[in-house]
Amino acid sequence: MDLVAPVVVEPLRRRRCAECHQGPVERMIVEFNQVICLDCADLGHLVFLRRGDTALTRRAREGSTLWAVVVRHNRRRTRYERQGLLVEEEALARAEAACLADTEARARRRARQDTEITAALAAEILRLYPGCPAERADAIAAHAAAKGSGRVGRKAAGRALDRDAVLAAVRAAVRHVDTDYDALLMTGLPRSQARASVAPAIEAVLRSWRAG
Known part of the structure; x- marks a missing residue:
């Protein structure tokens, strides 16, 4: 049997319940062209869940024996638009717990993936530069694999341990840490000139790391 959820309206103007005469009502149903408040409509025990979280909405709706759709009229668009659902409080609590568990599981999975990416990149750096101190690698x-950074470790080439990508990450690190490149930029020296100035120092460090 198909389920037909009650439709609850958020009125745009002050309305009173036709049965208990209380008002103004925040939400109502309309029966035989009369305004009925949620308590009189036997929906007063439900809690409001605003639209936006698809997974939470689905779980709360599926776990609620009784639920209702909440709508509000959009005058500009001349149509009723969904605002959320009214669901049983216990169902919402269970849905929130399930979504939180999913979020924590995804966070653990992403953290594990990030750790694996970083470890693989460090190992490749040490393979290419056996003389590089392990803590520097x-x-x-x-740094290269920091999530959301857009750096080489987060790009496809970096994740695939592409040789050129790894070398670029190491060179960039040496440039900023082992030379006065950043200080030169702060003097107003153009980037190309600053890079040319520190190039010998970078090559000296990389040569010593390659030698092992």
Whole structure:
């Protein structure tokens, strides 16, 4: 049997319940062209869940024996638009707990993936530069693979341990940490000139790391 959920309206103007005469009502149903408040409509025990979280809405609706759709009239668009649902409080609590568990599981999975990416990148750095201190390799890998940074470790080439991508990450780290490149930029020196100035120092560090 198909389920037909009650439709609850958020009125745009002050209205009173035709049965208990209380008002103004925040939400109502309309029966035989009369305004009925939620308490009189036997929906007063339900709680409001605003639209927006699809998973939470689905779980709360599926777990609620009784639920209702909440709408409000949009005068500009001349139509009723869904605002959310009214669901049983216990169903909403269960849905929130389930969504939280999913969020925590996804966070753990992403953290594990980030750790694996960083470890693989650090290992590749040490393979290419056996003389690089392990803590520097770890720091370079962590910086390059920082989530949301857009750096090489988060790009396809970096995740695939592309040689050129790894070399670029190491060179960039040496440029900023082992030379006075940043200080030169702060003097107003053009970037191309600053890079040319520190190039010998970068090559000296990389040569010593390659030698092992």
